[in-house]
Amino acid sequence: MKDSEILEAMESKNAIKFKEQIYRLIISQLFYDGFQSLAVSLSSAVQAHPTCPPSDRLNHIVSLGLQHEHTLKKPLNKVEMLLGPGLDLEYETDVQTSAPEPALYETAYVTSHKAQCRSGAFSPDGQLVATGSVDASIKILDVDRMLAKSSPDGEMATDQQGHPVIRTLYDHVEEVTCLEFHPRDAILASGSRDCTVKLFDFSKAAAKKAFKTLSDSDQIRCMAFHPTGDYLVVGTNQPVVRLYDTNTAQCYVCSFPSQYHTNAITSLKYSFDGKLYVSGSRDGSIKLWDGVSNKCVGTVSQAHEGAEVGSVTFSRSGKYVLSSGTDSSVKLWELSSLRCIIAYTGAGTMGKQEHRAQALFNHSEDFVMFPDEATTSLCCWDARTAQRKQLLSLGHNGAVRYIIHAPSTAAFLTCSDDYRARFWYRRNPH
Numbered sequence: 001m002k003d004s005e006i007l008e009a010m011e012s013k014n015a016i017k018f019k020e021q022i023y024r025l026i027i028s029q030l031f032y033d034g035f036q037s038l039a040v041s042l043s044s045a046v047q048a049h050p051t052c053p054p055s056d057r058l059n060h061i062v063s064l065g066l067q068h069e070h071t072l073k074k075p076l077n078k079v080e081m082l083l084g085p086g087l088d089l090e091y092e093t094d095v096q097t098s099a100p101e102p103a104l105y106e107t108a109y110v111t112s113h114k115a116q117c118r119s120g121a122f123s124p125d126g127q128l129v130a131t132g133s134v135d136a137s138i139k140i141l142d143v144d145r146m147l148a149k150s151s152p153d154g155e156m157a158t159d160q161q162g163h164p165v166i167r168t169l170y171d172h173v174e175e176v177t178c179l180e181f182h183p184r185d186a187i188l189a190s191g192s193r194d195c196t197v198k199l200f201d202f203s204k205a206a207a208k209k210a211f212k213t214l215s216d217s218d219q220i221r222c223m224a225f226h227p228t229g230d231y232l233v234v235g236t237n238q239p240v241v242r243l244y245d246t247n248t249a250q251c252y253v254c255s256f257p258s259q260y261h262t263n264a265i266t267s268l269k270y271s272f273d274g275k276l277y278v279s280g281s282r283d284g285s286i287k288l289w290d291g292v293s294n295k296c297v298g299t300v301s302q303a304h305e306g307a308e309v310g311s312v313t314f315s316r317s318g319k320y321v322l323s324s325g326t327d328s329s330v331k332l333w334e335l336s337s338l339r340c341i342i343a344y345t346g347a348g349t350m351g352k353q354e355h356r357a358q359a360l361f362n363h364s365e366d367f368v369m370f371p372d373e374a375t376t377s378l379c380c381w382d383a384r385t386a387q388r389k390q391l392l393s394l395g396h397n398g399a400v401r402y403i404i405h406a407p408s409t410a411a412f413l414t415c416s417d418d419y420r421a422r423f424w425y426r427r428n429p430h
Contacts, residue, residue: 028055086316109146132176191220235265259296280309310356324359
């Protein structure tokens with residue numbers, strides 16, 4: 001056995017011992033506080049031997065710990081410093097939510113395509129949105145102009161600022177299935193059923209065509225930029241994740257076929273530091289990949305009880321992955337243990353979804369959002385407690401095929417089979 005394996009085994013053994021200690025302290029405290037039946041049930045569940053005596057020790061330990069904790073500050077990564085702290089259950093117990101509930105958002109603008117609208121994206125600064133359609137067109141819209149259009153004197157304001165649609169791009173010959181803004185440059189990437197990924201420079205008003213095309217052997221389903229923008233992971237109907245160098249157009253795949261998915265890739269996302277990316281698949285599994293070596297470093301099989309995985313996304317802290325399945329369930333996975341720690345239930349009046357739908361965080365990660373296909377409404381939960389919040393009717397006349405939240409403001413975009421994309425926004429209450 002290698003030294004690293006011995007060390008890992010010792011750490012695992014110590015972690016188990018520590019957990020046993022915690023359970024014993026809880027059981028002793030329950031006995032001490034007079035909750036005998038609860039103490040006996042927990043003692044039986046965790047097989048606590050020898051029997052735990054009544055003790056107030058846990059109360060003293062927690063008191064001392066809380067005094068010490070007040071002097072410590074939760075470490076933030078670069079993204080959290082930029083956008084604010086996100087979900088981190090290691091440091092949280094009682095968190096006051098300041099963000100508005102998604103049910104309070106209102107439609108600020110509606111744009112229409114000539115066919116079903118099935119893809120969308122926000123720019124990293126939240127100032128632009130893009131929508132893609134089965135009609136093969138792409139629209140880029142200015143958020144400030146959309147908000148001006150929906151304000152009380154909107155027509156006048158929009159005349160001064162210009163129309164919300166600032167670019168309309170045509171270079172695909174089939175449905176636009178996914179869109180991603182470059183993290184640093186004025187570039188929009190689009191994937192299509194025509195088996196190509198196209199890169200558009202939208203800083204040039206006259207540019208209708210892509211300046212670079214990445215050709216694949218199958219229909220593009222999903223993609224995600226590395227935080228530097230130098231790499232793009234792409235998912236197709238094939239079970240293999242492609243990693244493209246956006247500068248050279250060179251393609252890389254994992255060199256171990258045993259690590260591949262066994263069906264089409266449905267969702268891809270990079271962690272905010274680029275060290276990992278995550279994939280979801282029609283095979284029902286979620287896989288974690290090393291962002292440098294391109295090797296699979298973890299697999300959750302049957303993540304949604306065998307149902308197709310609809311979406312995967314990292315939390316801001318990088319400690320969790322939020323996933324959804326066509327079984328209408330939404331789950332939060334802890335990366336360190338690859339176990340589900342919270343299940344968000346109650347969505348989907350019919351139980352199973354016909355189409356894939358995305359689970360997402362709001363901009364503060366206080367809420368988890370998921371569209372219900374049957375009722376065309378938005379389900380919402382408290383991200384930490386999984387408590388159901390008020391439903392929001394999304395106003396579409398067809399299934400919502402894509403939903404994405406703005407990175408730092410109370411706004412989101414819904415794209416639907418009714419040919420429309422709706423921009424939702426929560427204005428500051430007067």
